Amino acid sequence: MARALRQGCADGDVVEKIIGYGRDKVHLQQALDLGVIDSYELDIGRAVANADLILLAVPVAAMEDVFTEIRPHLAADAIITDVGSAKVAVIEAARHGLGERLSSFIPGHPIAGTEQSGVVASFAELFENRRVILTPLPENTAATVNRVRELWTLCGAEVVEMAAAHHDEVLAATSHLPHLLAYSLVDLLAGLDDSEDIFTYAAGGFRDFTRIASSDPVMWRDICLANREAVLVLLDQFSKGIDKLGDAIRDGNGEQLMEVFSRAKEVRDRIK
Amino acid sequence: MARALRQGCADGDVVEKIIGYGRDKVHLQQALDLGVIDSYELDIGRAVANADLILLAVPVAAMEDVFTEIRPHLAADAIITDVGSAKVAVIEAARHGLGERLSSFIPGHPIAGTEQSGVVASFAELFENRRVILTPLPENTAATVNRVRELWTLCGAEVVEMAAAHHDEVLAATSHLPHLLAYSLVDLLAGLDDSEDIFTYAAGGFRDFTRIASSDPVMWRDICLANREAVLVLLDQFSKGIDKLGDAIRDGNGEQLMEVFSRAKEVRDRIK
Numbered sequence: 001m002a003r004a005l006r007q008g009c010a011d012g013d014v015v016e017k018i019i020g021y022g023r024d025k026v027h028l029q030q031a032l033d034l035g036v037i038d039s040y041e042l043d044i045g046r047a048v049a050n051a052d053l054i055l056l057a058v059p060v061a062a063m064e065d066v067f068t069e070i071r072p073h074l075a076a077d078a079i080i081t082d083v084g085s086a087k088v089a090v091i092e093a094a095r096h097g098l099g100e101r102l103s104s105f106i107p108g109h110p111i112a113g114t115e116q117s118g119v120v121a122s123f124a125e126l127f128e129n130r131r132v133i134l135t136p137l138p139e140n141t142a143a144t145v146n147r148v149r150e151l152w153t154l155c156g157a158e159v160v161e162m163a164a165a166h167h168d169e170v171l172a173a174t175s176h177l178p179h180l181l182a183y184s185l186v187d188l189l190a191g192l193d194d195s196e197d198i199f200t201y202a203a204g205g206f207r208d209f210t211r212i213a214s215s216d217p218v219m220w221r222d223i224c225l226a227n228r229e230a231v232l233v234l235l236d237q238f239s240k241g242i243d244k245l246g247d248a249i250r251d252g253n254g255e256q257l258m259e260v261f262s263r264a265k266e267v268r269d270r271i272k
Numbered sequence: 273m274a275r276a277l278r279q280g281c282a283d284g285d286v287v288e289k290i291i292g293y294g295r296d297k298v299h300l301q302q303a304l305d306l307g308v309i310d311s312y313e314l315d316i317g318r319a320v321a322n323a324d325l326i327l328l329a330v331p332v333a334a335m336e337d338v339f340t341e342i343r344p345h346l347a348a349d350a351i352i353t354d355v356g357s358a359k360v361a362v363i364e365a366a367r368h369g370l371g372e373r374l375s376s377f378i379p380g381h382p383i384a385g386t387e388q389s390g391v392v393a394s395f396a397e398l399f400e401n402r403r404v405i406l407t408p409l410p411e412n413t414a415a416t417v418n419r420v421r422e423l424w425t426l427c428g429a430e431v432v433e434m435a436a437a438h439h440d441e442v443l444a445a446t447s448h449l450p451h452l453l454a455y456s457l458v459d460l461l462a463g464l465d466d467s468e469d470i471f472t473y474a475a476g477g478f479r480d481f482t483r484i485a486s487s488d489p490v491m492w493r494d495i496c497l498a499n500r501e502a503v504l505v506l507l508d509q510f511s512k513g514i515d516k517l518g519d520a521i522r523d524g525n526g527e528q529l530m531e532v533f534s535r536a537k538e539v540r541d542r543i544k
Contacts, residue, residue, distance in 0.1 A: 061526075111475045131473060166466070173461050174474040178481045181453055184513045186536035188506070189445050194438070199543055201403060202446045203383045208480040209450045213540040217533035221526050228521050234460070235518045239511060241456045246507045249500050254333075254493050261489035264458035268485040271471055 001055055001083075001110075002036050003124040004155035014154060021047035031119040045073040053151065056082040061222040063090050067097025067105075080105045081148045085171055085219075087135045087164035089226035103139035106148040107164060108132060109171070110157060115214040128156035135164040172230035177238060179220050180231070182213040273327055273355075273382075274308050276427035279396040286426060293319035303391040317345040325423065328354040333494040335362050339369025339377075352377045353420045357443055357491075359407045359436035361498035375411040378420040379436060380404060381443070382429060387486040400428035407436040444502035449510060451492050452503070454485040 005015045020028050020037035021044055028040035041047035048054050048070045058066055063084060070080070080098070084090040087107050094105045112130035114121060132152040136145045149159045162170075189198050202210075224231055248256040277287045292300050292309035293316055300312035313319035320326050320342045330338055335356060342352070352370070356362040359379050366377045384402035386393060404424040408417045421431045434442075461470050474482075496503055513532075520528040 111473055113475070113477070115477070130475065133473070166469075170466065170470050170473050173464065173470045174478045178457065178478055180517055181457065181514065182481060183533045183536040184517055185450065185453065185510065186540050187532045188510055188513050190535060190539040192445065194442065195539075197438075198442050198445045199539070201383055201405070201442050202543060203385070203402065205385070205387070205484045206446045206450055207543060208483050209454060210540055210543075211480050212477045213533075213536045215537070217530055217537055220533055221529040224521050224529055225524055225526055228524075232518060232521055235514060235521070238457065238460055239514055239518070241460050242453065242507060242511055245452055245456055246504060246511070249496050249504055249507070252497055252500075254497055257493040257496055258489055260459045261455045261492055263462060264455040264485045265487070265489055267462040267467075267471070268458045268482055271474060271479060271482075 001127075001151075001155060002031075003122055004127055005151065006036075007124040008154040008156060014151070019047050019051065027119060034119060036119055036122065044069050048078070049073050050075060051078055053147070054078060054080045056080065056084075059216075059219045059222040060084040060086050060090055060093075060226045064093035064097045067094050071098055071101055074101055074104065078104055079144050079147055081108045083108060083110055084226075085109055085175060085223045086226035087133075087167045091135070091137065091164055102137065103141065104144065105137070106140055106145055107135045107137070108148060108152070109135075109167065110152070111175075112157070115211050117216045117219075125156070127152065130157050132157040132159045133167050134159060134161050135167050136161060168227050169230045172227055172234050176223055176227055176231050177234045179212050179215060180224060180235065181238070182210050183217075183220070186210050186213040273399075273423075273427060274303075275394055275396040276399055277423065278308075280426040280428060286423070291319050291323065299391060306391060308391055308394065316341050320347075320350070321345050322347060323350055325419070326350060326352045328352065328356075331488075331491050331494040332356040332358050332362055332365075332498045336365035336369045339366050343370055343373055346373055346376065350376055351416050351419055353380045355380060355382055356498075357381055357447060357495045358498035359405075359439045363407070363409065363436055374409065375413065376416065377409070378412055378417055379407045379409070380420060380424070381407075381439065382424070383447075384429070387483050389488045389491075397428070399424065402429050404429040404431045405439050406431060406433045407439050408433060440499050441502045444499055444506050448495055448499055448503050449506045451484050451487060452496060452507065453510070454482050455492070458482050458485040 002018045017039070018037045020031050020040035022028050025042060028037070031037045032040060044066070054070065056063060056066055063082065082090055087109060091107055094102055094107070098105055110127055110130065110132045112126050134145065134148060152159050189195055192198060245257065245260065274290045289311070290309045292303050292312035294300050297314060300309070303309045304312060316338070324347070326342065328335060328338055335354065354362055359381060363379055366374055366379070370377055382399055382402065382404045384398050406417065406420060424431050461467055464470060517529065517532060
């Protein structure tokens with residue numbers, strides 16, 4: 001977002017100064033060297049003290065502690081937003097951690113990313129023509145929501161709003177479940193006797209299918225646990241689905257396979 | 273392969289004439305118009321009658337009929353090869369269909385492809401730096417195996433040999449199971465109440481993960497049934513794996529999730 005805002009608008013226009021905060025000085029120095037941030041702080045209170053906008057990009061289970069730590073240091077008109085992939089849990093964390101400052105928090109989630117982590121993997125074009133979902137709270141004012149909307153628009157994204165619970169169901173389907181399946185498949189194959197051979201003969205389809213298994217494990221552990229209800233409903237349905245496919249294969253029931261495969265192809269062909 | 277051979281060597285050098293055969297005249301005419309073939313036949317006997325090399329690229333369940341149909345028309349020194357993704361079943365089909373001409377058949381499988389079908393989707397570079405697996409029969413002579421090896425090498429591929437049963441196990445893991453999972457996921461999501469919303473908010477990770485669900489359903493029905501034993505073993509293990517992940521999520525067992533996710537990431541990071 002820092003890179004995108006710098007590219008999307010003249011410096012000093014919308015973005016005056018970008019301060020980085022994190023646990024690892026090496027990473028912060030890297031961000032500084034790359035020109036992504038203007039300075040960094042190793043004390044979270046100092047980092048947020050004079051900030052107009054605070055963007056939280058931490059694993060969702062860490063959100064509550066971060067909200068609690070920044071709360072006493074927030075400027076009166078500070079706006080806080082986040083990029084967590086499970087919105088109900090982050091809102092709950094904000095209620096606990098931010099208390100009377102809850103209205104300053106606009107929950108957000110850019111539907112964009114790669115399987116890579118760290119500032120070196122960042123690029124300004126990440127959000128271009130992608131969607132950012134905001135799940136505003138009843139406590140938010142229209143002005144603060146619009147401020148966050150405006151910033152994401154400057155990054156090239158299309159901003160949409162929806163209820164947090166609906167966001168969590170949609171993301172469980174398109175993102176959380178696929179990550180679980182990719183991790184699970186790679187883990188299964190890695191444990192097979194001929195796993196070396198298996199990965200040697202993996203082609204492009206396999207590489208695409210399993211790319212997301214390179215994503216950050218801590219981030220995904222937290223998302224799966226934070227959005228456990230929606231994830232478990234789908235995982236259970238998926239498990240029943242593949243068991244049925246297994247039965248069809250066992251019974252030599254080509255018609256049933258054709259039915260599932262054709263329906264899936266028809267739907268998938270519509271997604272570019 | 274026709275495109276690749278044309279590009280990989282001077283016309284008339286290795287490839288004198290490429291004759292297309294298929295059930296659909298429209299597709300054959302397209303191939304002719306695109307310069308992929310030199311002519312086509314609508315009678316399979318005429319198509320193979322004077323051929324030095326016959327490449328069978330049909331769904332694996334159709335192989336036996338095709339072997340049976342071409343057998344009486346084969347030239348004395350004709351070599352037959354195929355691109356089927358399940359080798360044990362195709363070899364069995366060849367035993368039945370080719371009879372005394374079995375020694376002319378070199379089973380093969382290029383580990384390359386896209387989710388698209390048809391001559392319009394073909395391109396000469398498909399096999400460059402990809403592997404082609406041959407699973408020669410005891411009946412094959414070294415000279416015929418080498419002829420097929422030579423042709424794939426001209427296409428830019430690296431040719432390796434392995435036992436048919438081993439091929440089927442490896443491909444069940446890296447290709448057949450992933451296709452089943454991708455089809456099954458897209459079919460599941462398409463059936464959800466909010467499926468329109470779901471696909472609207474699908475990002476790059478989802479698109480990569482489900483790309484193979486656009487593959488040809490008939491081809492994949494046949495592969496799943498032809499390689500059912502190897503596929504079922506893995507599908508069963510996969511099903512148990514995701515049920516365990518479900519239990520871990522239900523129990524809030526972050527350590528178990530971290531273990532699986534981290535192991536998978538480590539292995540996946542090694543695949544470029």
